[in-house]
Amino acid sequence: MAERDDLVIRVAGEAGEGVLSTGQLITLAAARAGYGVLTDSVPPAEIKGGHSLFQIRLAPRRLFSRGDVVDILLAFNREGYDRNIRELRDGGLLLYDSGDFTPPENDGRYQQHALPLTDIARKELQFELGKNVVAVGAISALFGLDPEYIRKLLHQRFARKGDVVLNKNYQALDAGIGYVERNIPERGALQVKPGDFGNEARIVVSGNQAIAMGSLVAGCRVYAGYPITPATDIMEFLAAELPKVGGSVVQAEDEMSALGMAIGSSYAGKKSMTATSGPGVSLMVELMGLSSMAEIPVVVVDAQRAGPSTGMPTRQEQGDLFLAALGGHGEIQRIVLAPVSVADCFTQAINAFNLAEQYQMPVLLMGDTTLGVRTESIPTPDVSAYEIVNRLGITPHEGNGTNGAAGLGVESGYKRYALTESGVSPMSAPGQDGGQYVATGLEHNESGRPRSDAANHQQMTHKRFNKLEAARENAPAAHYYGDPTADVGLVCWGSMWGVVVEAIDVLAQKGIKVAAMAPRMVWPLPDKQLQPFMQSKRVVLVPEMNYTGQLAQLMRARYLRDVVSITDYSGGVFTVARLVQEIEGVHQHAR
């Protein structure tokens, strides 16, 4: 029997009915069995009740996007059916909990079967709570997952609750599997060949969790934040973990305070971070200027959501690049990084801290709604492979060594903002003798004293921009995919990458050659990566999830060359199919 190359399963129903836990159990078991998994979940906009969905895509290989269409839809209730049935592909499979409702017959567009989850759990097992596990059993039997993986997970979860509960869960699992084997003849066509990830050490994490883990590895020891969707997970994660390494998490009263606290902590010697979403970044802009002017390292995560204003908080958009790169009064030196996948979230969190410490300026890390919440099975990071950069400190008594004012004068004392060749100056921390100085957002001389004469401002502006130019020169490596000899090039940023990679694979099968790159550093634009790529292409397309084509505009402005901006601003997904179609169109013209 032919095995499928990938499968998209969507579970939909009332929030709190177990949509999430069903999905998570399947995801983890599938990942442990060696499948590549990529999930997406849409929490309800309402706090209680409301519609919720969880989507899992699995394949015998690494996955880059959530997939365009749904192969199997499991609807827990009528609303789950109503809202999702359109996305079920032709020839797909609808399963519905017949204890709850019966959908109308369809005209043969897809197969449909009752899956009496509630009845099985209630009547057959006398275990109403087991409904999700029945669902897990049913779905796993459909794609051919070895039930041992789920048994192990159930054991991990329920063994503490005693044998009775554990056995009930095992029975529920078997009931789900048995039902499918008896009643769903199509299951043979839905089997997916497992991958060979089974022997590799892997973790299953979300983008936000990967950012939090990366920040721990990078040495983050203070986190201050104010809750906002979809960034809050990072704070919740670190609130549990940072105290274990002697660090602290503070829930601030607003975002200005959150960034102020992070800046204060960094000034006092600890690597510090805050995470927010667009509305929070707007509030932080004044303090980003302070971090830049006072040359204090700090990391700001922007888990972008669809705006403007409070917009569509649970929907996705890449709408904050202008704000991140250009937002602010005066000219703020800052670095903007954009991770492209869950694994890259980990790497880029480390890059963010390294760059902040190396150049003593704010670094923004641009996540987004789907990247933050989606889980992927990724290779367990090898921590020793990452270089960790610490800030340039002062050697003891680099100042004049006296305790007190004598000699700490403008000319003789410690020069916090010394004009070095690189622009980076040694930074003391309170408590270090000889390093006394005043950090300030006012323009200042090398000793940190407020000065506003023209010559000084020019020198200091040079100093700060030198650091930015050095960062541009030494940008972390970009991602590349596709055929480097292609005439058509794609440049994208952040979570758009997954769609781009899969579109290229589809196009390759059609004999269309495309090359793609995603810079990890999106501000300042990394000339050494972007220029040669653009020069080697006849056409450069820039697909983005925003209206204004923000990266495209920044590239046009810097490179004085036109690029084709392709945008999607629906708040939904930029599909692989749409991108393939766009590129095919351009390709026709380019010929």
Added chain:
Amino acid sequence: MAVQPLPLEAYKSDEKPTWCPGCGDFGVLNGLYNAMRQKGLQTKDVVVVSGIGCSSRLPFFVASYGFHGVHGRAMPIATGVKVANPNLKVLAMGGDGDAFAIGGGHFVHAARRNLDICYVIMDNNIYGLTKGQTSPTSQVGFVTKTTPKGTPDRPINPLRLAIASGATFVARGFSGKPKELAELIVEGINHNGFAVIDTFSPCPTFNKVNTFKAYREEVADLPKDYDPSDLHRAIEYASSDDPMYLGVLYREEGASFEDHLQAAKIGTEENAPAVIEDLFRRYG
């Protein structure tokens, strides 16, 4: 090793204050120097944090570590410093506009967190740096260029606000009494928790109403038998306009924010590799 007490000069930086002649902030600065000497503080262990305003320039005149931030955000920055290193002595110093207008939200939260910092507000009932507009502590009817008919807003009473927000040490000082002010600052630094010292610090350039002379007639020391642990009495005395009392109006002992932060720590930096390994196991 015993630390050497420092001479007063050791606390003075060679940056000369830019304040107008006769500005009340000079007296507060002198009070601070004296308090630091009386406490025997080492300048390397002190961080003076401020926002923006005439008064917020103060960190530049002290030979310790300092942070002159942006308008209104002294409290968040001071909080961050303490979170990173609770062993530091953190003093916050700045204006009434900085503290109660743009920084009003932060003030309330710094107080309820009971941060172990000493906040000296240099209260001149006006905005000095922006050349004389009405401030949150200006009296009703106070005439400035932005309030030509007199401000209709009622003034904040900093002491009542501090007490209501949960500050555990609330005092009033006066730049015209630098010796007493120095003592208040010493007490504020000694206090384990958020110490607010609202300090009358006249602006002779823009405020012709709340002058040294006027304050001298309006202030009085607290009665000898005053008990600062009595919350109701503290509010009553804080509310008095005639006279306006100087001294420690309210004091409450208890754990500070830093005590809680330290207690929440369940490991140290050495645990980092094990914590990360454990994470990878848990998510594997």
